[in-house]
Amino acid sequence: MDNDVFDQFIEQLQRYVRERLIPAEKAIIEADAIPDDILAEMRDMGLFGLTMPEEYGGAGMNIAQYVRTIRELSYAMPCYRSITSINIGMVCSALKRGGTDAQKAEWLPRLAAGEIASFGLTEPGSGSDSAAMQTSAVKSGNGWVLNGTKRYITNAPFANVALIMARTNKEALPKNAHVSAFIVPMDTPGITVGKSDKKMGQAGSHIADIIMEDVKLPADALLGAEGGGFVMAMQSLDNGRLSVGAAAAGYARRALDSALRYANERKAFGEPIANFQLIQQMLAESEIEIYAAECMLEDACRRADAGENVLRKAAAAKVFATEMCGRVVDRVVQIYGGAGYLAEYDAERFFRDARIYRIYEGTTQILQLQIAKHMLREWAAQA
Template sequence: MANSGMDPEVFTQFIEQLERYVRERLIPAEEEVLANDSIPEPLVDEMREMGLFGLTTPEEFGGSGMNVPQYIETIRVLGYAMPAFRSIASINLGMVCSALTKSGTDEQKNEWLPRIAAGEIACFGLTEPGSGSDSAAMATTAKRDGNGYILNGSKRYITNAPQAKLALIMARTNDEALPRNAHVSAFLVPMDTDGVSVGKADKKMGQFGSQISDIYLDEVKIPGNALLGGEEGKGFATAMQSLDNGRLSVAAASCGYARRILDTAIKYATERKAFGEPISQFQLIQAMLADSQAELYAAECMLRDAAAKANEGKAIIEAASAKMFASEMCNRVADRCVQIHGGAGYLAEYEAERFYRDSRIYTIYEGTTQILQLVIAKNMLREFSAGIPA
């Protein structure tokens, strides 16, 4: 059954408030974020006060209870600012909250959802040094220990790990690679648990202020009630369901940032003069602007359609398609922005150079373009074999 979400009128007012906040508070703070590679804590507190960490949390647990289209539109608006502001909240919203809401026990929901909604930062531990999309190669293990488990292993490229209070960790509960990835389970692991440690924050090409690092699990003892949903073998399904929301979030971020990039390109083209007139009057510059607008419009339409289907619980192909197209689109728009800037686009003093670096990761995380091509094709073939109309 589709989630009706927040009252439409209240949501419209919220979006208008968020648009002002993005332009009046977040964008002016970007230079400070770039200088320190972190979001100032007062800004994070403001985001907490605005309820940005609890948008998707059900109202009974202290959240706003947004449905998927409302959440995705919020991320698109937030994505107009530099990516770090989305990253700090999006793991809570689109992945950990989703997993808890869909699969958590009542006890788990009561313990964690109010804390997540209040702004305790969470992270999502799937990728490992030797495995990402290939769950059969997952090396992190969860061995039975009385009524609980002992976790050993490591996770790589984990967004928000340096600040997180909670990690949703995927681990093998069976030594064999079972059908439908039933050898993988999900665990709710407080980051202050003995044996959990976090590596140094990685230096990245772009997306400054969004911190990622490795998580190390060394003989980590957790109680049995840390098993998400209280049932082994459901972890990978939970991860994949959460990734659908994560992919839509990246698609929304790509659309929001592409709009910012295109606005910047238009502004520069109207101000920069060559041969006595603004370069915006040159037809080949206009062609790059027009191509960017058309592709961005297409991505926004895909995003809204995929979000509506996800709200009805059926969006594997659509979420993967929207993420694939929107992320590639954002990269193309960023590339054109640099080209429109000419030599200035290669200089760090202009935003075009940063946009180019920031955008590159969108085609990689939450499923690379190549993995998403496989996801889309496999589901198309499965539906065809089952006689499901396209």
């Protein structure tokens, strides 16, 4: 997207977030759902097709523009990003990287128009451990038969399509070559979606199990080469991790703005608590860390757009931004004091909403191991 056009889009998005999305948050919390009229507006704004190429009906944003957009959108409550991010982050990325011309022509316009996608990797007994994956895809005639269960799948209750990872070899092969990726329409016979899980926070965003029992798929449901699914998933997760990092940075900014406003309004000992130095310390530390996260995200995106392998840097940015967000929302509760523990005030919700960022798209601990593994591998290659 042209930079001038993008700047205009960001200005429009910032107004939309503050004038439309934030005022709707109370109703979303009560209903645990985004209203249909807001979803229609988000589709009209092109928020489901940010990264899709223009020839498929998308905006054609590069990674830096996409991540900046997510950061601005995530100033509002997390469900707005959640409903769009699987489309524009992981599934679009996988289709662009591994899809045939026919697959791109079939699915990218539909996703850009606002059909909702899910990404099925995690299972009851496996997440990052692909060797423990139980979902299987067995060749049958000219197609495949899928069996298994995926757990904690974002958007599953209302998804139109899912990108499902399944093992196409019973043995755990080197480089996870036993895992393949499949494009699975959610209305395919044999698919059942479980009840939406009750969560700590993130109202309006839904996760559920996807259960597959003898799900018959055509041969062209396979995305990319057989055995290439896990690599494709991990490459797509680079975008997903940058998106989660951006969401954390955007929400931390919202929480800090809320604390700044409260500190200036709340009085103690006859003056605003914003005048107290230890309150100022918490405000300043939060500003410093948000700025650092924003810089990390911008650097990782710049490198990704330049064609660099950013697996390690995307992981680092995600870890720092999400851990930072956790620290910021904790300080915000502290600044609010007793009010911060009450559901009547925003600080309590910020605290609950932010906790998941350190878990999904790779926990902090898994990503730390991944970063260290790549550091050690590079050191060994140079030794």
